[in-house]
Amino acid sequence: MNTLDFSIVAQSWPYLWSGLVFSLSLTAAAFAIGMVLGTCLALVQHFEVPVLAQVVRGYVAVIRSIPLILVLFWFFFLVPIVLGYLSGNGRPVPIGATFTAFITFGLFEAAYYSEIIRVGLRAVNKGQFEACQALALSTYDTYRHIVLPQVLRVASPIILSQTIILFQDTSLVYVLSLTDLLGAASKLAQLNGRLVEMYLVVALAYLAISSAASQCVAILRKRYALATSR
Amino acid sequence: MFGVLFEQTADGQRYIDWLLSGLGWTLALAFFGWWIAFGIGVVVGVGRTVQNRFLAIPARLYVEIFRNIPVLVQMFLWYFVFPEVVPSALGDAIKQIPPPWASFFPALLCLGLYTASRIAEQVRAGIEALPRGQIEAANALGLSGYLTYRYVIVPQALRLIVPSLTSEVMGIYKNTSVALTIGLMELTAQARQISEATFQTFTAFGAATIIYLCLALIAYQGMMLIDKAVRIPGSAPVKLSADADLAAEVQQAGALPNALEAAK
Numbered sequence: 250m251n252t253l254d255f256s257i258v259a260q261s262w263p264y265l266w267s268g269l270v271f272s273l274s275l276t277a278a279a280f281a282i283g284m285v286l287g288t289c290l291a292l293v294q295h296f297e298v299p300v301l302a303q304v305v306r307g308y309v310a311v312i313r314s315i316p317l318i319l320v321l322f323w324f325f326f327l328v329p330i331v332l333g334y335l336s337g338n339g340r341p342v343p344i345g346a347t348f349t350a351f352i353t354f355g356l357f358e359a360a361y362y363s364e365i366i367r368v369g370l371r372a373v374n375k376g377q378f379e380a381c382q383a384l385a386l387s388t389y390d391t392y393r394h395i396v397l398p399q400v401l402r403v404a405s406p407i408i409l410s411q412t413i414i415l416f417q418d419t420s421l422v423y424v425l426s427l428t429d430l431l432g433a434a435s436k437l438a439q440l441n442g443r444l445v446e447m448y449l450v451v452a453l454a455y456l457a458i459s460s461a462a463s464q465c466v467a468i469l470r471k472r473y474a475l476a477t478s479r
Numbered sequence: 480m481f482g483v484l485f486e487q488t489a490d491g492q493r494y495i496d497w498l499l500s501g502l503g504w505t506l507a508l509a510f511f512g513w514w515i516a517f518g519i520g521v522v523v524g525v526g527r528t529v530q531n532r533f534l535a536i537p538a539r540l541y542v543e544i545f546r547n548i549p550v551l552v553q554m555f556l557w558y559f560v561f562p563e564v565v566p567s568a569l570g571d572a573i574k575q576i577p578p579p580w581a582s583f584f585p586a587l588l589c590l591g592l593y594t595a596s597r598i599a600e601q602v603r604a605g606i607e608a609l610p611r612g613q614i615e616a617a618n619a620l621g622l623s624g625y626l627t628y629r630y631v632i633v634p635q636a637l638r639l640i641v642p643s644l645t646s647e648v649m650g651i652y653k654n655t656s657v658a659l660t661i662g663l664m665e666l667t668a669q670a671r672q673i674s675e676a677t678f679q680t681f682t683a684f685g686a687a688t689i690i691y692l693c694l695a696l697i698a699y700q701g702m703m704l705i706d707k708a709v710r711i712p713g714s715a716p717v718k719l720s721a722d723a724d725l726a727a728e729v730q731q732a733g734a735l736p737n738a739l740e741a742a743k
Contacts, residue, residue, distance in 0.1 A: 314649070314695035315688055316656035319667045323688075326680045417549035423660060431552060444559045452552050459547035 257443045258450050268433030269454065275354060275429065276416045282355025283415075284408075287362030288397070294363070295370045305363075312360035317421055324353040325425060346425045358415055365407050369400035406470040413462045417455065430454060483679045484686060494673050498686055501669030504579075505694075508586055508665065509652040515591030516598055516651065521637070523595060524602025525628055538599070545596035550657050553593055557585035558661040579663070586658035594651045601643045605636035638709045645702040652694055666690060 258265070293305050312320065328349050329341040336342060373396055381391040401408070420431045428436065431451055438447040484495040526538030545553070562570040576584065609632060617627040659668035670687035674680040 311688070311692065314653075315691040316653040316667060318656045318659065319670070319684065319687060319691065322667070322671060322674075323684055326674075326684065413547075417547075420549040420551045421657070423551060431549070431555075435555075438559075445563045448552065448555050448560050452548050452556055455549055455552055456544065456547045460543060463543075463547065 253446055253449075254443065255446050255450070257441055258446055261437045261441075264437060265430065265433050265450070268428050268430040271427070272416070272419050272429040272431075275350060275419045275422070276412065278351050279354035279358045279415055279419070280412055282351075283358030283362045286355065286359035288366055290359055290363035291366035291370060292392070294367055309360045309363060312357060313364075317357060317418055318424055320357050321350070321353055321421065321424060324356070325349050328352055346422075346427055350422045350425060350427055354415070354419065358411075361411055361415075362408065365404050365411060366400055369404040370396065372403060373399055403473065406466050406473065409462065409466045409469060413459050413466070416462070417459060420455070481682055481686060483677050483682055484673075486677075488676065494677065494683075495686075497669045497673055498666065498690070501664055501666040501687075502690060504583070504658075504663060504665040505652065505655045508583070508590060508655040508658060508663075512587050512590040512594060512651055512655075513648065515587070516594035516647070519592065519595035520598025521602055521633065523599035524606065525633060527599060527603040528606045529624075542596045542599050545593050546600075550589065550593050550654050551660060554586065554589045554657055554661055557589045558582070561585070582658060582661045582663035585661060586655070586663055590651055590654055590658075593654070594647060597647055597650065598644065601640045601647065602633075602636060604643070605640035606632055608639055609635055635711060638711050641702060641706040641709060645699060648698045648702060649695055652698065653691075 290305050290309065294302050296302075325346070329344055332342040332344065333340050377395055377399070378391065381395050386395070419429055422429050423432050423435065426432070434447040434451040438444045484498065485493050488494055488497065523538045523541050526534045527542065529535055548556075562573040564570075565573075574581075613631055613635065614627060617631045622631065655665055656667040658665055659671075664672070666687055670683045673686075674683035677683065
């Protein structure tokens with residue numbers, strides 16, 4: 250057993266930090282895209298929009314049944330082709346792996362968030378809709394001001410749990426050779442041969458961030474439980 | 480479209496043989512990993528609910544650690560770090576393991592232990608969902624703590640959580656693909672290899688996707704049959720629908736059921 254030398258980690262701190270920043274910004278972007286798109290997907294299913302609802306259901310089922318790595322490969326291959334088709338000249342548009350990762354995680358997470366919101370929509374009391382009708386609110390106003398805020402509040406602990414999973418899943422961009430936290434550590438480890446120290450530090454960093462976020466989930470859950478008991 | 484799968488590869492097989500061999504590794508990992516995860520998960524889940532601190536604290540730590548580190552990082556820890564930090568004789572022995580197994584065993588250990596932490600939380604939720612009267616009745620009959628768990632609590636909790644376990648079954652077979660990062664040629668890795676060899680990316684990934692979809696369907700139907708067979712008669716029927724695993728998450732989070740109760 251070799252002696253551990255963590256000074257190497259201190260030296261390479263700036264590089265690891267930039268990796269962590271990438272991981273966090275990928276998480277934030279995927280969260281933003283995923284929540285907006287996921288809400289739309291959930292509403293399409295909720296309103297049973299003809300044809301579109303079936304398509305969305307199929308999309309969600311497929312995304313949830315295949316591994317994220319395979320989804321990453323799919324998008325890495327498809328996105329340039331689709332963009333080429335959209336841009337009109339029909340030739341694949343080469344885009345960076347970074348951009349692909351942002352798109353993929355956004356679309357992938359949309360499927361998961363949409364399921365959470367869809368179940369949340371079903372949990373809203375019928376009386377809420379009836380009250381809105383009695384007040385002559387339009388469907389848009391009903392959902393925008395009454396229903397969705399409640400759903401988001403009720404589902405907030407689950408949404409945060411899903412976001413923690415998303416943060417952990419961003420490590421899979423390793424297969425696209427991107428420099429996220431794990432990618433940075435693995436590139437450094439290959440340079441300096443300090444695999445053990447690098448991976449241990451990365452594991453601790455993920456552990457610290459995810460555990461802290463899990464505590465927030467517990468707080469949200471408690472606060473929400475208090476709110477409903479009133 | 481899938482014709483290319485039946486063409487000869489450089490090593491004299493057909494591409495479909497590559498896919499099938501990948502499927503074999505995926506299934507082996509998921510199957511054996513599941514039993515490791517289930518065994519440890521039940522023990523840790525029980526540990527989360529007992530009063531004894533010497534059991535409860537390690538169980539809590541186990542769940543916290545294994546749930547909060549990404550699978551891929553855990554995979555690297557078992558594959559790269561573990562042989563370096565154990566005594567060098569053992570480390571050297573591990574490094575001597577020949578190729579496919581050298582990736583398979585760390586992957587198996589990684590997926591088993593990771594999934595165990597998730598199953599433990601489901602088991603805990605199942606135990607906490609049982610009415611207190613069950614424990615009190617067992618006490619009244621003079622059953623010891625061990626016997627209460629062995630014959631009263633755990634069997635009922637396991638029957639309750641079958642629908643929630645569906646999501647863990649689907650989780651473990653999806654996570655097998657992470658093993659490609661340590662060189663195991665499972666299904667996704669084979670699909671990528673075929674795509675690189677033939678440039679028929681659409682076919683290669685399409686075939687893998689269809690296989691994964693079939694696995695999901697089989698896992699889902701299988702768990703539904705198990706649930707039907709073991710469901711506690713008279714218990715509130717847990718609706719096993721397309722959102723079974725979300726229902727599991729919801730149950731685990733405890734938020735929406737509370738909301739539903741409050742709404743009533």
